[in-house]
Amino acid sequence: MTRTDTDRLPRRSGLPFKPEHFDEIVAAEGGAGWFEVHAENYMGDGGAPHRMLEAIRTLRPLSLHGVGLSIGGEGRLSRDHLRRLKTLIERCRPASFSEHLAWSSHDGVYFNDLLPLPYNAATLARVADHIDETQEALGVRMLLENPSSYTELSGSTLDEIGFLKEIARRTGCGLLLDVNNVYVSAINQGFEPEAYLDGFPIGLIGEVHLAGHAAEIEADGASLLLDSHDRQVDAAVWSLFKRLISTTGPLPTLIEWDSDIPDFKVLQDEAAIADRAIADAEAARIAAQ
Amino acid sequence: MNAQASPRTGEAALAEALLAPKLPAPKSIASPQRFSVYRNNVVVSLIDAIAATFPAVHALVGDEFFRAAAREFVLGNPPSSPVLLNYGEAFPAWIAAFPPAATVPYLGDVARLEWAWTRAYHAADASPLTAARLADLPPERLLASRAVVHPSMALIASRFPVVSLWAQATRRRAKTSLDLTAAETALVARPGDVVDARAISPAMAAILQALTARETIGAAIARLEHDQTLAAECLAGVLELGLAVDLVPEDAGGGA
Numbered sequence: 292m293t294r295t296d297t298d299r300l301p302r303r304s305g306l307p308f309k310p311e312h313f314d315e316i317v318a319a320e321g322g323a324g325w326f327e328v329h330a331e332n333y334m335g336d337g338g339a340p341h342r343m344l345e346a347i348r349t350l351r352p353l354s355l356h357g358v359g360l361s362i363g364g365e366g367r368l369s370r371d372h373l374r375r376l377k378t379l380i381e382r383c384r385p386a387s388f389s390e391h392l393a394w395s396s397h398d399g400v401y402f403n404d405l406l407p408l409p410y411n412a413a414t415l416a417r418v419a420d421h422i423d424e425t426q427e428a429l430g431v432r433m434l435l436e437n438p439s440s441y442t443e444l445s446g447s448t449l450d451e452i453g454f455l456k457e458i459a460r461r462t463g464c465g466l467l468l469d470v471n472n473v474y475v476s477a478i479n480q481g482f483e484p485e486a487y488l489d490g491f492p493i494g495l496i497g498e499v500h501l502a503g504h505a506a507e508i509e510a511d512g513a514s515l516l517l518d519s520h521d522r523q524v525d526a527a528v529w530s531l532f533k534r535l536i537s538t539t540g541p542l543p544t545l546i547e548w549d550s551d552i553p554d555f556k557v558l559q560d561e562a563a564i565a566d567r568a569i570a571d572a573e574a575a576r577i578a579a580q
Numbered sequence: 581m582n583a584q585a586s587p588r589t590g591e592a593a594l595a596e597a598l599l600a601p602k603l604p605a606p607k608s609i610a611s612p613q614r615f616s617v618y619r620n621n622v623v624v625s626l627i628d629a630i631a632a633t634f635p636a637v638h639a640l641v642g643d644e645f646f647r648a649a650a651r652e653f654v655l656g657n658p659p660s661s662p663v664l665l666n667y668g669e670a671f672p673a674w675i676a677a678f679p680p681a682a683t684v685p686y687l688g689d690v691a692r693l694e695w696a697w698t699r700a701y702h703a704a705d706a707s708p709l710t711a712a713r714l715a716d717l718p719p720e721r722l723l724a725s726r727a728v729v730h731p732s733m734a735l736i737a738s739r740f741p742v743v744s745l746w747a748q749a750t751r752r753r754a755k756t757s758l759d760l761t762a763a764e765t766a767l768v769a770r771p772g773d774v775v776d777a778r779a780i781s782p783a784m785a786a787i788l789q790a791l792t793a794r795e796t797i798g799a800a801i802a803r804l805e806h807d808q809t810l811a812a813e814c815l816a817g818v819l820e821l822g823l824a825v826d827l828v829p830e831d832a833g834g835g836a
Binding site: 331335336337340341342358360364369371375395398406407408409442446509510515550 | 591622661
């Protein structure tokens with residue numbers, strides 16, 4: 292079994308591939324450093340989605356991002372879903388495969404959301420087993436993404452970073468650091484996002500996600516951030532990203548956008564901001580040497 | 581469903597409460613009002629998935645009615661698979677039997693057409709049979725052969741003008757007043773990358789039903805009471821539309 296290298300995404304900005312942008316991407320012969328798709332959208336038998344994906348992956352490196360494996364779930368991983376992922380990986384040969392520290396299926400029902408789990412010894416063992424099984428079944432080293440959260444869950448004895456580090460140590464997986472998720476969780480749960488980033492095991496980061504979020508004020512006056520992926524990246528998240536790359540150097544960085552999809556140009560403008568930040572951080576690092 | 585706290589714990593308690601709006605938030609959640617964010621994400625994202633698959637039904641009943649109906653549907657019929665492009669198969673029959681929609685009796689048929697459209701969009705690829713392949717075959721062999729229809733193909737027989745209703749609702753055609761008693765049978769297929777949905781004649785529907793049922797070409801023609809001209813026209817249409825992907829001679833054991 293060949294272990295796919297997870298470090299084949301370019302260390303620059305990437306964009307989500309949305310079918311409505313296909314013609315423009317082909318006309319531009321790329322238009323982004325690399326592309327990411329949600330695996331589950333390409334699990335039909337045939338047709339235009341596969342043709343488009345094939346065209347995209349011949350233009351640019353592809354990142355396959357799963358949203359439905361339910362790695363954090365109490366139940367067994369779906370063999371059917373692992374098989375579908377395996378088929379898709381063979382079909383589109385992505386440069387990277389990632390999934391979430393979350394659950395989305397329970398007892399035969401799929402909830403279409405990334406739901407939280409407590410962090411303790413039992414869940415750690417379970418998630419590690421699920422990642423071992425996934426990496427074995429798919430023949431890849433995967434990246435695991437930190438979730439966004441809205442409230443605390445009882446039953447946790449470990450913090451998220453400690454949990455992620457130990458998962459990576461046991462399974463050999465890499466990590467996908469979603470900076471917007473860090474910020475959303477930090478505001479919702481009242482911790483310092485800078486402290487989270489400073490504690491994150493930077494050597495394990497195979498990809499970064501940036502995205503827009505929505506803000507609400509609750510009845511008691513508390514701020515609630517929603518991981519909505521429907522707008523530009525917030526200034527506070529850009530600041531955190533700059534802080535991150537000043538230490539890590541360039542990383543493959545995706546601008547996520549999943550609802551109210553704008554013109555491709557709007558995504559390209561966001562990608563350009565990320566690339567400028569990466570270049571500035573590099574220049575500053577070199578100047579400081 | 582009641583307002584009592586559930587005896588379930590862990591993931592099971594969350595799962596149960598996510599699809600039961602009247603249940604209180606599970607005890608493991610520090611902030612009960614924040615649980616509504618997860619609940620809302622789940623239900624709204626599933627309603628959005630149904631809305632994406634059934635745009636004509638959505639347009640025909642309006643946003644408010646559609647979202648209220650879809651909410652009821654998703655709570656009672658959540659997906660069983662993370663592959664959401666397969667979600668919604670039960671919706672046409674459900675909406676057809678949904679009492680508040682009884683005044684719109686064609687909704688179920690329009691929904692069936694939309695489900696067939698989505699299935700066709702994601703169906704397996706197959707190359708249509710060429711006329712040249714048939715030209716080589718002596719007529720008696722052709723009549724004894726069975727056609728394999730394209731994996732994307734579906735027929736929707738309706739007592740309403742289902743294709744016209746769908747085409748107007750999705751703005752493929754300009755709005756005109758429709759005779760709701762003018763029955764149409766829809767053919768949905770995707771011989772290339774583009775899904776085609778069109779109304780077909782009763783003769784064409786009869787031929788396609790026969791071919792789908794794996795009857796021989798001769799038996800299909802017999803359904804038209806041996807009207808050779810009409811049958812030839814229909815079979816030419818089947819080829820032109822790319823609806824046949826293979827031909828199995830009867831002596832090759834083409835199945836019953």
